Amino acid sequence: MTSVDAALEIRDLRHSYAENSVVLDIPEFRVGKGEMLFLHGPSGSGKTTLLSLVTGVLPVQSGKLSVLGQQMDALNASQRDALRAAKMGYIFQVFNLLPFLTVMENIQLPLQMSRQKSARFKNQDEVKKNIHDLAGRLGIGQLLNRRAGELSVGQQQRVAAARALVGEPELIVADEPTSALDSELRQSFVETLFAQARLQNSGVLFVSHDKSLMPLFDRSVALSEINMVMKGKNP
Amino acid sequence: MTLLRILWKSLWNRNVTATLTVFSIALSVMLLLGIERIRLGARESFSNTISQTDLIVGAKGGTIQLLLYTVFRMGSATANISHETYESFSKHPAVKWVIPISLGDSHRGFRVVGTNANFYEHYRFRQDKRVVFAQGRAPDGILDVALGAEVAEKLAYKMGQSIAVTHGVTDGPGILNHDDKPFTVVGILGKTGTPIDRSIYVTLEGLEAIHMDWKDGAPPRRGEEIPASSLRKEDIRIGQITSFLVRTKNRFETLGLQREINIYEKEPLMAIIPGVALSELWSVVSYAEDGLRLVSWSVLFVGLLAMLIAIYTSLQERRREMAILRSVGSGLPKIALLLVAEAFLLTFLGVAIGISMTYGILFVLQPIIEGKMGLFIPIQSLTLLEWGFVAAILGCGLLIGIVPALKAWRNSLADGLAVRFVLPMFVLATSAVAEAKPLQVASSVSWLQEIAKEVTCGGQGIEILPSLVAPGADPHSYQLTPKGRMNWAKADLRLIIGEGIETWNEKTAGAQNKIFTATRGLNLRRVDDESGNASEGEGHAHMHVRGVSVFDPHIWHSPKLTREVALNLFNFLAPKVPSKRNDWDVCMRAFVQKTKQAESNVHKKISTIPSTRRVLATNHDSFSYFAETFGLKVVAISGISTEGAVTPGRMRRALDSIRKEGAKAVFLESSASPETVQKVAAELGLKVGGELYGDGLSAPDKPAGTIIGLWEYNADTIVAGLKP
Numbered sequence: 001m002t003s004v005d006a007a008l009e010i011r012d013l014r015h016s017y018a019e020n021s022v023v024l025d026i027p028e029f030r031v032g033k034g035e036m037l038f039l040h041g042p043s044g045s046g047k048t049t050l051l052s053l054v055t056g057v058l059p060v061q062s063g064k065l066s067v068l069g070q071q072m073d074a075l076n077a078s079q080r081d082a083l084r085a086a087k088m089g090y091i092f093q094v095f096n097l098l099p100f101l102t103v104m105e106n107i108q109l110p111l112q113m114s115r116q117k118s119a120r121f122k123n124q125d126e127v128k129k130n131i132h133d134l135a136g137r138l139g140i141g142q143l144l145n146r147r148a149g150e151l152s153v154g155q156q157q158r159v160a161a162a163r164a165l166v167g168e169p170e171l172i173v174a175d176e177p178t179s180a181l182d183s184e185l186r187q188s189f190v191e192t193l194f195a196q197a198r199l200q201n202s203g204v205l206f207v208s209h210d211k212s213l214m215p216l217f218d219r220s221v222a223l224s225e226i227n228m229v230m231k232g233k234n235p
Numbered sequence: 236m237t238l239l240r241i242l243w244k245s246l247w248n249r250n251v252t253a254t255l256t257v258f259s260i261a262l263s264v265m266l267l268l269g270i271e272r273i274r275l276g277a278r279e280s281f282s283n284t285i286s287q288t289d290l291i292v293g294a295k296g297g298t299i300q301l302l303l304y305t306v307f308r309m310g311s312a313t314a315n316i317s318h319e320t321y322e323s324f325s326k327h328p329a330v331k332w333v334i335p336i337s338l339g340d341s342h343r344g345f346r347v348v349g350t351n352a353n354f355y356e357h358y359r360f361r362q363d364k365r366v367v368f369a370q371g372r373a374p375d376g377i378l379d380v381a382l383g384a385e386v387a388e389k390l391a392y393k394m395g396q397s398i399a400v401t402h403g404v405t406d407g408p409g410i411l412n413h414d415d416k417p418f419t420v421v422g423i424l425g426k427t428g429t430p431i432d433r434s435i436y437v438t439l440e441g442l443e444a445i446h447m448d449w450k451d452g453a454p455p456r457r458g459e460e461i462p463a464s465s466l467r468k469e470d471i472r473i474g475q476i477t478s479f480l481v482r483t484k485n486r487f488e489t490l491g492l493q494r495e496i497n498i499y500e501k502e503p504l505m506a507i508i509p510g511v512a513l514s515e516l517w518s519v520v521s522y523a524e525d526g527l528r529l530v531s532w533s534v535l536f537v538g539l540l541a542m543l544i545a546i547y548t549s550l551q552e553r554r555r556e557m558a559i560l561r562s563v564g565s566g567l568p569k570i571a572l573l574l575v576a577e578a579f580l581l582t583f584l585g586v587a588i589g590i591s592m593t594y595g596i597l598f599v600l601q602p603i604i605e606g607k608m609g610l611f612i613p614i615q616s617l618t619l620l621e622w623g624f625v626a627a628i629l630g631c632g633l634l635i636g637i638v639p640a641l642k643a644w645r646n647s648l649a650d651g652l653a654v655r656f657v658l659p660m661f662v663l664a665t666s667a668v669a670e671a672k673p674l675q676v677a678s679s680v681s682w683l684q685e686i687a688k689e690v691t692c693g694g695q696g697i698e699i700l701p702s703l704v705a706p707g708a709d710p711h712s713y714q715l716t717p718k719g720r721m722n723w724a725k726a727d728l729r730l731i732i733g734e735g736i737e738t739w740n741e742k743t744a745g746a747q748n749k750i751f752t753a754t755r756g757l758n759l760r761r762v763d764d765e766s767g768n769a770s771e772g773e774g775h776a777h778m779h780v781r782g783v784s785v786f787d788p789h790i791w792h793s794p795k796l797t798r799e800v801a802l803n804l805f806n807f808l809a810p811k812v813p814s815k816r817n818d819w820d821v822c823m824r825a826f827v828q829k830t831k832q833a834e835s836n837v838h839k840k841i842s843t844i845p846s847t848r849r850v851l852a853t854n855h856d857s858f859s860y861f862a863e864t865f866g867l868k869v870v871a872i873s874g875i876s877t878e879g880a881v882t883p884g885r886m887r888r889a890l891d892s893i894r895k896e897g898a899k900a901v902f903l904e905s906s907a908s909p910e911t912v913q914k915v916a917a918e919l920g921l922k923v924g925g926e927l928y929g930d931g932l933s934a935p936d937k938p939a940g941t942i943i944g945l946w947e948y949n950a951d952t953i954v955a956g957l958k959p
Contacts, residue, residue, distance in 0.1 A: 048651075048652075051652065052651040052652055055562070055652060057561060057651040057652050058651060077566060077567065078566045078568070081561075081564055081565065081566035081567075082564065082566075084562075084564045085563065085564020085565075086564070088564075090562040090563070090652060092558075092559075092562065092652070095555050096559065097559070098241070098244075098245070098556060098559055099248065100244045100245055100247060100248035101241070101244055105244075109559075109560075109563045110563045110564065112237040113237075113563045113564040113565060114564055150817070152692075152695055152696065152814075152815060152818050153696070153814075154695060163563070175652070182673055182694060182695065182696065182697075182698060183698070184693070184694060185695075
């Protein structure tokens with residue numbers, strides 16, 4: 001029932017943290033591979049829970065969740081970790097980087113965590129060259145040797161984008177990555193992220209409450225529409 | 236490997252706590268090993284008090300007692316043995332040498348030992364160390380005496396000093412002194428770190444001599460004393476000694492000889508093997524040793540506990556680190572492993588440094604301790620027991636690491652990829668909150684907005700709103716758009732030129748304390764009537780505030796003043812967004828550099844005009860700063876404001892001054908009426924120069940849309956108009 005070209009397929013996915021307090025109830029939802037999806041919803045709409053399930057940080061309690069062709073409900077914790085390492089990139093809202101590492105080292109992290117991502121490169125020189133190119137396209141080429149803690153928030157988010165993109169994962173999950181940015185920088189951040197994601201065929205699942213970014217995406221979905229728990233609460 | 240590198244850098248990032256932790260462990264380890272070393276040293280010194288002696292022989296009694304009085308000069312013998320017995324054993328075929336020991340007298344609490352030359356020749360301690368003389372020689376004459384090192388030092392006795400021996404063993408000055416036969420110090424022994432240092436050595440004959448005239452343990456009666464002068468060594472026959480030390484020719488014969496002595500028929504004798512007796516004695520005092528060790532283990536426990544606390548408390552602030560590692564694919568076991576590895580690494584470093592410090596200190600202190608305390612602490616590789624300690628400490632470190640590892644596991648499970656912001660308040664204040672909703676800064680005019688934008692790296696971490704007077708608009712008209720007013724009203728901070736130039740500012744709402752005067756502290760050009768080319772009457776409306784002539788506001792035409800404004804704005808804005816200070820600092824400097832570059836460009840351009848032709852005639856007096864900077868003479872068609880009408884009288888005066896200065900062209904100004912200029916040009920037969928930007932920047936897409944662009948544009952226009 002999982003189609004090959006789906007990045008995300010949900011059927012009757014329910015999640016609760018305590019009895020009688022269901023936070024997520026999604027009867028059906030699907031995201032195509034390589035699709036740029038804008039998922040918006042206010043805080044408390046189950047965004048974090050959904051992202052935790054998609055990335056495999058939380059186990060599926062009930063229902064079917066297929067991510068990049070893998071049945072998450074059939075995988076154990078370490079298999080889900082491995083899937084996240086190999087096929088996903090993640091961008092946080094803020095504080096994305098290990099401040100004591102250089103920008104280069106931060107971007108390299110996913111390669112060190114996943115054989116599949118690092119297997120794209122023959123040797124360390126190739127890795128360095130690839131990261132140089134990637135950083136150049138994201139406008140952080142001159143920052144690679146700086147300590148991540150010294151960067152501005154805008155620069156940090158770009159580094160985070162580079163880290164999510166490195167190793168060409170199939171899905172990039174971004175949790176409000178622009179909320180810490182100035183309004184002028186938001187659009188250019190998303191555009192740069194998309195340009196690179198398209199170049200390497202990575203889909204983007206972008207969560208934000210800033211609807212001004214919506215026009216940039218292939219498709220946008222309100223979490224309140226697909227999450228039955230929220231239906232009616234936030235029209 | 237990778238994880239280890241991350242761990243190392245993370246630790247390095249917390250280097251102060253990490254260093255303190257490592258040092259607390261290192262100190263504990265040092266204390267533990269140090270105490271162990273001292274214990275070993277003490278034990279070594281103790282058991283090495285006597286070496287190469289195979290048997291100690293004395294009257295029958297307790298073995299430890301014999302050891303104590305013979306070797307440690309403590310307690311006293313219950314019985315003596317005869318000199319004949321000693322003589323006969325000294326000639327025994329299995330015996331290599333014997334050293335006689337005769338005790339019983341003292342001097343100021345120090346034991347007097349009667350012995351012979353064998354002692355100085357054969358006695359060994361600490362394997363193969365022999366008794367040496369620091370000064371003088373061994374006692375040979377009847378009344379010769381040699382002092383142990385400690386005796387000489389404590390009593391401050393010198394060579395040649397005369398001392399009296401006390402009968403029996405008493406502390407301090409004696410009651411029954413052999414003061415009729417005083418001894419003379421002929422030698423002082425070197426320090427040995429053994430009880431030898433605390434004794435006084437005389438010959439066996441000497442001891443016999445001072446007791447010769449005694450009867451039944453009492454001093455001689457009057458008239459029965461034998462004068463010292465009549466004593467001769469040959470005449471003295473030694474009756475008894477206390478004990479003697481035996482070295483066998485072949486150590487296999489020791490046990491046989493011991494048995495032989497123990498069953499000696501002529502006299503009840505006892506022979507003991509010093510090593511055996513010493514360890515028997517040591518076991519008596521070893522509880523002290525256990526106590527010491529208990530103390531050092533306690534210290535180590537505290538050190539490890541400190542590490543646990545340090546790692547545990549760091550977990551809270553490292554939740555972000557964990558979440559990031561989770562996001563790139565680390566599983567929980569890896570994160571737990573990271574913490575266990577951290578504890579182990581800290582312990583390992585602590586142990587390694589502790590061991591190095593122990594050896595380092597031993598190396599320095601060993602000679603000092605040996606010299607001062609006579610305690611020899613051997614520098615040797617770690618003993619098996621000490622390796623055991625090291626292994627136990629590392630094991631404890633590993634175990635302790637499990638505690639924060641479990642905590643991190645639970646944290647990570649709860650946090651998932653949601654980074655909890657449990658950061659210090661100031662971090663939140665400056666980065667999370669302040670940058671989530673940046674301050675809004677409005678400027679009165681577009682050139683101020685531009686500088687504000689330049690020094691904040693294009694508005695990083697702060698929002699630079701469009702200026703109240705739009706670029707390209709005439710600032711004199713004060714035609715404020717509703718949008719401009721709105722920006723001005725909602726802005727958190729407002730930048731104005733100041734000096735009363737923005738008369739409209741009073742009309743706009745908002746608290747005055749949010750307003751910053753960008754020209755604060757600047758040395759502006761004062762405009763007055765004597766300047767000849769300045770305004771008169773209602774000439775320049777914005778130079779007049781309530782009828783008082785004030786400052787020339789065309790600041791952006793001066794590269795120097797522009798730089799000063801940039802610095803002012805930086806100094807005002809940077810404290811408001813401290814997290815951006817460093818970024819902005821770079822941008823501000825870059826901007827300053829750009830203006831300097833442009834300034835020198837414009838200089839080059841203007842220098843292509845022959846100096847006699849450098850006269851700038853315009854219909855509005857905006858170029859004083861520019862002219863001053865680049866060496867131009869300005870002739871304004873005075874009285875022709877952008878709004879005012881031209882009276883014939885004023886026109887005539889203007890024409891006169893233009894003619895007088897020899898202007899070659901008359902320039903148009905973007906915000907002024909071209910008719911006047913054209914009229915003047917026609918009247919004087921001059922050409923009409925290009926259009927200059929005097930009162931503000933052009934629309935952003937035109938060449939004079941930026942401050943620097945405006946300088947270059949105006950310079951090009953002036954050069955084109957004035958060049959022959």
